[in-house]
Amino acid sequence: MNCKAQAGDWLMIFPFMLFCTILAITISIGLGAFFQSDYDFKKVDSTSLNQKVLDCLEKENLPENQEHIKDFLENTCKINQNKINEHFVLTIFVNNEIKYSAGSHDSSECNLDEISASSPACITSLLEKNSVNYKIISGSTQNSEEKLA
Amino acid sequence: MNKKAETSNNLWDTVVYVIILVLFVSSTLIFARSRTNGASLWADYYSKEISKVINLAEPGDEITLDIQKATEIAFKNQVGSLSETVQFNNAQNEVCVKLSPNQASCYDYFNNVDVINPEIKIASPINLLTFKIEEKKK
Numbered sequence: 001m002n003c004k005a006q007a008g009d010w011l012m013i014f015p016f017m018l019f020c021t022i023l024a025i026t027i028s029i030g031l032g033a034f035f036q037s038d039y040d041f042k043k044v045d046s047t048s049l050n051q052k053v054l055d056c057l058e059k060e061n062l063p064e065n066q067e068h069i070k071d072f073l074e075n076t077c078k079i080n081q082n083k084i085n086e087h088f089v090l091t092i093f094v095n096n097e098i099k100y101s102a103g104s105h106d107s108s109e110c111n112l113d114e115i116s117a118s119s120p121a122c123i124t125s126l127l128e129k130n131s132v133n134y135k136i137i138s139g140s141t142q143n144s145e146e147k148l149a
Numbered sequence: 150m151n152k153k154a155e156t157s158n159n160l161w162d163t164v165v166y167v168i169i170l171v172l173f174v175s176s177t178l179i180f181a182r183s184r185t186n187g188a189s190l191w192a193d194y195y196s197k198e199i200s201k202v203i204n205l206a207e208p209g210d211e212i213t214l215d216i217q218k219a220t221e222i223a224f225k226n227q228v229g230s231l232s233e234t235v236q237f238n239n240a241q242n243e244v245c246v247k248l249s250p251n252q253a254s255c256y257d258y259f260n261n262v263d264v265i266n267p268e269i270k271i272a273s274p275i276n277l278l279t280f281k282i283e284e285k286k287k
Binding site for chain 1: 162165166169170173176177189190193194196197200201204205208242245251252253254255256257258259260261262285
């Protein structure tokens with residue numbers, strides 16, 4: 001019995017196992033990347049927020065004072081300010097002047113959404129009412145959260 | 150040269166290689182099967198779509214949604230009970246969808262309303278989620 005040859009023979013199992021492991025990992029990564037790709041919802045979220053603010057401004061008048069605007073959005077337009085500060089961007093211009101701005105990012109970052117995943121995906125809309133020009137910029141940075149349940 | 154001993158050694162080597170190969174292939178297939186089920190992707194999709202519906206709703210609205218696909222996946226993955234599939238958290242303005250036993254996908258909504266009376270109706274004729282929207286309780 002050639003012990004050296006036999007030992008060499010058994011040693012070849014390890015490269016084989018390494019090859020199988022690499023193959024299994026590659027297949028797993030490929031499947032994971034394909035089936036777990038994110039459903040990008042930021043633009044949809046921005047549009048919903050923009051629409052809500054627009055509908056509200058069409059029916060009601062925007063207050064002058066910043067604090068009153070905050071209450072107006074919370075109580076009249078039914079927009080949760082905490083959620084805006086956490087996951088959204090909202091800027092309201094009246095006659096090209098910023099009257100209200102809130103959110104996790106600045107609206108100036110809106111153009112970077114195709115470059116950076118953390119930048120907000122924004123929607124802009126315009127409204128003219130009683131000779132007042134409103135511009136509403138809304139954006140979303142929200143991603144879904146996986147929780148242990 | 151002892152041919153019988155050599156044949157026996159070759160056979161033993163082959164058996165070991167085949168066993169290792171079968172183990173790796175079966176574990177890869179099990180993993181692949183769990184991923185193609187798509188529970189994570191569907192939970193993400195449903196949580197976002199339900200939050201969109203809530204964001205566009207007004208107090209007094211009654212919402213009915215088709216969750217046939219979600220319930221099929223939840224049933225296949227042996228999620229505890231169907232009522233755990235979709236859960237609303239009014240304090241956090243959050244909706245969570247659970248389609249696998251230990252993981253839920255959660256998404257926030259900005260509409261300042263409460264979701265009440267969530268219910269899953271089985272086979273009417275498809276599985277439906279119903280809930281009502283009311284004014285936020287302070």
